[in-house]
Amino acid sequence: MKIKLPLFLICFLFLIAGCSSLFFYPQRELINNPFLQDVDYRDIFFKTSDGLKLHGWFLKSKERSNGTVLFLHGNAENISTHVNNVLWLVDNGYDVFIFDYRGYGKSEGHASLKGVHIDAGSALETLFSLPYTNKKRIIVFGQSLGGAIAVYTVANSPHKNAVDALILDSAFSGYRTIAREKLAAVVITWPFQYPLSFLVSDYYSPVRWIKKVNPVPVLLLHGDKDTVVAVHHSRIIYNEALPPKELWVLEVKGHIAGVRDKDVRGRLLNYLENLP
Numbered sequence: 259m260k261i262k263l264p265l266f267l268i269c270f271l272f273l274i275a276g277c278s279s280l281f282f283y284p285q286r287e288l289i290n291n292p293f294l295q296d297v298d299y300r301d302i303f304f305k306t307s308d309g310l311k312l313h314g315w316f317l318k319s320k321e322r323s324n325g326t327v328l329f330l331h332g333n334a335e336n337i338s339t340h341v342n343n344v345l346w347l348v349d350n351g352y353d354v355f356i357f358d359y360r361g362y363g364k365s366e367g368h369a370s371l372k373g374v375h376i377d378a379g380s381a382l383e384t385l386f387s388l389p390y391t392n393k394k395r396i397i398v399f400g401q402s403l404g405g406a407i408a409v410y411t412v413a414n415s416p417h418k419n420a421v422d423a424l425i426l427d428s429a430f431s432g433y434r435t436i437a438r439e440k441l442a443a444v445v446i447t448w449p450f451q452y453p454l455s456f457l458v459s460d461y462y463s464p465v466r467w468i469k470k471v472n473p474v475p476v477l478l479l480h481g482d483k484d485t486v487v488a489v490h491h492s493r494i495i496y497n498e499a500l501p502p503k504e505l506w507v508l509e510v511k512g513h514i515a516g517v518r519d520k521d522v523r524g525r526l527l528n529y530l531e532n533l534p
Contacts, residue, residue: 475503
């Protein structure tokens, strides 16, 4: 009984809180970001297919627009900090639509695995409905958790054939797999990594949906020294994806650190300019 009780308590806590807390660390307050002062952006509020009101920003490029990027951010904070990861795209001729999942920033509701995938699908739908969206080139760009969400979103969107590229930066290959790895990294949960990880749904996992993204070109970026999401996750996704596809393993330290590098940014801009 002494052995079963701690396991029961851990499983119970994981069921009522752990599944969400493992993936979502939302912040409600938008910080004052000085880097936005010189950017032309507007607030966008839109409804999800299940009736929640979400908030985002549409950032207009300073030059003639080369296309529009839908950006899906990672699991912490909100758009007021994640926007720094895409301002360089705005400076280089791309409009960007960045939004907060339910429970983040000014978006209604509470984050859940099913919910954030509904949110991303609704955001892509909204992108195509906005009158100032440049539909000449549509890019879906997800970082970390956002990359995992982006795979399911593009694979199941009625607008898939209008998406010109899917970019995944430091994404994990499966929700259950990454949960197991994180549980294994903590001494107290290491013995229970397998039973507890099975409490996480694998339905939305990228490896399950990446083939269905075809024929949209897929580009994966991943740092070779990423200690948050190891690079083998991108290799797994890449191996499952259908052509056209590319995997860039970058010699950078840190998580989602690749696009902070000037050379990587230049290489990515060249990739976008040469899309079919």
